[in-house]
Amino acid sequence: MSDYNDVWSNLDGATNYNGVSQGAHDISVDPQFVNLQAGDFHLKSTSPCLDAGDPASDYSNEPEPNGGRINLGAYGNTSEATRSYPPEIVVNVDQISFDSVFVDSLKGQYFRIYNQGAVDLKVSGISANDKLTFSVSPDSALISPGDSQEVYIAFSPEKEMLYIDTLTILNNDHLLKLVITGKGVTFRAFPSYTGNLFTKDTTGYYDLWAAVNFLIENPVVKVIASKNNGVSFTDTLNGVLDRGQYHALCPACPLETTLKFYYELTDLSGQIYRLPADAPSTTFTLNVCSYREGDSNGDWKVNVFDLLEILKQLKNPDAQNNLCDINGDGKINKFDLLALLKLLCAN
Numbered sequence: 042m043s044d045y046n047d048v049w050s051n052l053d054g055a056t057n058y059n060g061v062s063q064g065a066h067d068i069s070v071d072p073q074f075v076n077l078q079a080g081d082f083h084l085k086s087t088s089p090c091l092d093a094g095d096p097a098s099d100y101s102n103e104p105e106p107n108g109g110r111i112n113l114g115a116y117g118n119t120s121e122a123t124r125s126y127p128p129e130i131v132v133n134v135d136q137i138s139f140d141s142v143f144v145d146s147l148k149g150q151y152f153r154i155y156n157q158g159a160v161d162l163k164v165s166g167i168s169a170n171d172k173l174t175f176s177v178s179p180d181s182a183l184i185s186p187g188d189s190q191e192v193y194i195a196f197s198p199e200k201e202m203l204y205i206d207t208l209t210i211l212n213n214d215h216l217l218k219l220v221i222t223g224k225g226v227t228f229r230a231f232p233s234y235t236g237n238l239f240t241k242d243t244t245g246y247y248d249l250w251a252a253v254n255f256l257i258e259n260p261v262v263k264v265i266a267s268k269n270n271g272v273s274f275t276d277t278l279n280g281v282l283d284r285g286q287y288h289a290l291c292p293a294c295p296l297e298t299t300l301k302f303y304y305e306l307t308d309l310s311g312q313i314y315r316l317p318a319d320a321p322s323t324t325f326t327l328n329v330c331s332y333r334e335g336d337s338n339g340d341w342k343v344n345v346f347d348l349l350e351i352l353k354q355l356k357n358p359d360a361q362n363n364l365c366d367i368n369g370d371g372k373i374n375k376f377d378l379l380a381l382l383k384l385l386c387a388n
Contacts, residue, residue, distance in 0.1 A: 198225025
């Protein structure tokens, strides 16, 4: 039996084999000689006989690129063998950037792999080093000449940090690597009117608002509130995003009410985010009370002016200002200064 032959266009098909049987790897296609009439049996660059010989045969005498396999025909494994034309891989991006993505959420994007060569492009693997953070689909492909394959890559950060990775594309042209970057972010309130709040107003509405470091596009904003110090969250307030701040109006509460609340934001895909991120374990607090601890001058702020008020009281004990009794021991002395300093440091 003779194997790895190209039997083509003989006058009588019965004479294709004489004394031998057909091999399992024989083909019968136009070999595409350079000039058959002139006796030039070199193969054209598009010949199906390129790299079609016995894989076990030596091909080292063929000029590069030689496809790693001997050609069929008279010039296989010779210096006159026609060079192989490999696939040519091209991608439509220089790098992949995800910008900012919320921790424990997912964001994806597409890129495309093209084959601009003359033979099939075999992509045997597409992966990042950190496969849990950056996932890819599909992770392999066979791409015909002139065709392309769309690839989806997803970024799912687990921490608030900058991620830098490499996407490796294994293929039969050349190793290709792309840089991937993405930033994991969480909601973080700016020091503003969020945190522990105090008011003595018991009529009208409270404007609950927070400014954060990362805004959701066109969110549905809700404030979930509890009027019993966080025992149960039964009130839902509709809110809005206005000039970089999330707002919701809450009906006023009676004195000595501890209002705990958090923000619940829903993006266009239906993903829900909370502010603070671990709510309701952690919430913002609005204390409705007639007195704010540490407010010795009665301006509903706790700052350096309250320290001055206590110093003034210490210099003039006859001027009784009970608001200066910060530690509540019935006396106004240096220990109230220390108690106020503690509050200022805590705030």
